[in-house]
Amino acid sequence: MATIKDVAAMAGVSVSTVSYALNGNRSISERKKLAVKEAVQKLGYRPRAIARSLASGRTHIIAILFPPVDHGIGLPEIDLIMEASKNVMSRAYHLVIWTLQTNNPDELVQLISQELVDGVIMMEVHRKDRRIAVLRKAGIPFILLGRDDAAPDETYIDVDFFTTMMQCLVWLKKLGHRRIVFINQSRKSFKNGYGPVVRTHESFTELCHSLEISGREYFCESNGEAVLGKMEEIFAACPGTTAFVVMNDKALPGIISGVMRQGLSIPKDVSIVSIVSSAAAASYMVPRLSLFEMNIGRLIEATVSQLIAKIEGRYIEIPERLVPCILREYQSTGPARNGA
Amino acid sequence: MATIKDVAAMAGVSVSTVSYALNGNRSISERKKLAVKEAVQKLGYRPRAIARSLASGRTHIIAILFPPVDHGIGLPEIDLIMEASKNVMSRAYHLVIWTLQTNNPDELVQLISQELVDGVIMMEVHRKDRRIAVLRKAGIPFILLGRDDAAPDETYIDVDFFTTMMQCLVWLKKLGHRRIVFINQSRKSFKNGYGPVVRTHESFTELCHSLEISGREYFCESNGEAVLGKMEEIFAACPGTTAFVVMNDKALPGIISGVMRQGLSIPKDVSIVSIVSSAAAASYMVPRLSLFEMNIGRLIEATVSQLIAKIEGRYIEIPERLVPCILREYQSTGPARNGA
């Protein structure tokens, strides 16, 4: 309830002195600084965020664009959001969630023009994402968490799918695996040009070729029964498969069941590795899954630091655009059984 | 970029006329109303959220308090947050996420006193939650999504754990189950007084007694291997068990594996039902699990409508404090094998 005027009065200084003492854009004598601090203490004064915003033209609010997603929301996504909130709060910003349909940019225009937020983090980037044009035209700072090939010059941060896939395949090859099946997400996501699906598809294809691995890829829904059905088909079509690479957390139980049902054991007969995954998703499976875990901390740190630099008009060295996943080796992987 | 002044100028009226024409607190002649609308169109005018807030004393922002949680964040939580965001946006509000430690109310005080938000939704309510006192003292409208026995008079919305457990046990009994094991969340959560864990514990105990069911409860970590280990212990200690009730999504894979490993099949020998769960979590298990799904839509609708009523000083009939879950019957449940 106390305002800056009250503080100024109690400290026996002017309001601008109080303002500068708190925000520190010009030097204040120690005596007055102290007086201000005391008054602030006594009155329990906190600057009103709104008034400050109106005067300064900065709201200190960042929006995270999160559309309802085809493939269903997963554990990594929520971790990303929580991490983003924690990160921006540590920098005295706030995070608002905007749940909007990707294909209806009008609503986004409305929201932006309210000028409630200083910047935007865009998640779930699709190919030719229409939201990008909106953001750009509005002239608001934004960062893509993901990429859009149609806007290669935009600032973005993304998982390094290629490196992750490469590390994964090289590692599996070293373990003796030559026949590898990659379980991607749904064909629908692929057709929609959903970044992770497209990029892992391309990486897998290319790397199998250059590494001389006999690889097959399957697109897969996240429905347990459906996955299980497909597993029989896969084993029939790809005899001698010794390893599964999975970028589809929700297909994991079905895959494990499918393997078991063939009378095969993990990892003795078949290795399974979950990629671009979350520690949580993998740790409660049986057996505990080896995985390439998304490096959420670095992803978010890079995103937020860069966005805020843009907002504040500072230049910073672009940290890292592409963040690889981290290998966590647990019980679901091992050497290939007799190199076929 | 256009302001209300520009609109007023173009429409040939005063700013107050524009303001009233848009917010409609007093009657304006049709002619002027039209002129204003046209000018708004032409200029693409949108009221600046911040300026409006400063003048009106309302920010139209709601915070959702979401601490890092012991039991690990799950699918239902993220659904809750997304649904909350969608819901408030449909009412022209914004949702900010505040990730704060439960046990450090100071930071909450800081945030509240910035007066950035009109109201607060509190998730993950614990027994004697210290945040409640902070909110109350600040005099800010808030709703608990969950309950605290120490503050029974507070406005809250919660899952109806008792009814859910009752419906579940009655249903299982009708299917012939008499020996039922309840897998709750971790003992640590129980000791911390985490609402869902405490309430289901009490409900289960009481209902087993009154329904004459032989019930045993186990607290369980969300680590696949740990769960699996415990399953052997459970089968040894509770021979003849025909049904598992589980309020621990992340223990499900371990439970399913444990059952299989006993050479038992689901649901022929053993039924499994996941309670207070999310459709997603259950649908990708194999077999697809029957569940009592959290009614997230109703939970959030009740929470938000009530909170906004408080904020706007309107009185509304309190909708429903307790929302039961919805039974979805799939492949993991069936009649008990020869009623022991």
Place this chain on the structure above:
DNA sequence: CTGTTAGCGCATTCAG
């Protein structure tokens, strides 16, 4: 180093 003051863009009271 410090005080005075003009806005920031809008809602709302007061006069008509």
Place this chain on the structure above:
DNA sequence: CTGAATGCGCTAACAG
């Protein structure tokens, strides 16, 4: 039914 004027609380330019 309408316009002019005030103020929300703070920042930042301006003037010393």
